[in-house]
Amino acid sequence: MDTTSFKTYSAKPSDIEKNWVLIDAEDQPLGRLSSVVASILRGKNKPTFTPHMDTGDNVIVINAEKVKLSGKKMTDKTYFRHTFYPGGEKFTTAEEALEKDPTFLVTNAVKGMLPKNKLASKLATNLRVYAGPVHPHTAQEPEIIEL
Incomplete structure (x- = not known):
């Protein structure tokens, strides 16, 4: 089989x-x-995924204060x-974290799942988390994703 005809795709900006x-x-x-x-932030759901580029979408998470933790994780x-x-x-x-900042749990969990490199901070700017159901991004006409 001739492998010279296969090229690895790499997205350009x-x-x-x-x-x-x-x-x-x-x-x-x-x-x-x-x-x-x-x-989604990384762009792994797209066929144009390139590991060293920001190919992902902008993500809006609403109702972050109503996220669930199983078992006794909320207290433990x-x-x-x-x-x-x-001693600090x-x-x-x-x-306590949910009470102080309702967006912290989701933001922290997502940032922990991003790669540990310079790209992670760029990807994190594409995430917007809101405690309630209201968000100021209606003009962008976001696509609703059901989980």
Whole structure:
């Protein structure tokens, strides 16, 4: 078989088409929702996917405050941060984090599923998370995706 006729496709910046996608997080498990959102942000759902390029869509997540965690994760799951001072470890439960900032759980979970490189920060700017059902992106006419 002659393999010289096969070429690996690599998207150019002029080839990339960005769409807007709306996802409702109400009663969705956090991990399953986040993996779908991260995949769309990367562009893995498109045939033009190129690993080193931002080929993904802009994603709007609404009702982030109504996302579900299974079992006792709401009280047992902890988020860690450090103040960079000695003894400055801070732990927050998922319940406290949801109370303080309803968008934190979804944003943090999606960012954790993106690649750990310079592209991740660029991809993260294409994510918009809102606590309630209202969002200011109606002019972009987002396509609604059911999970």
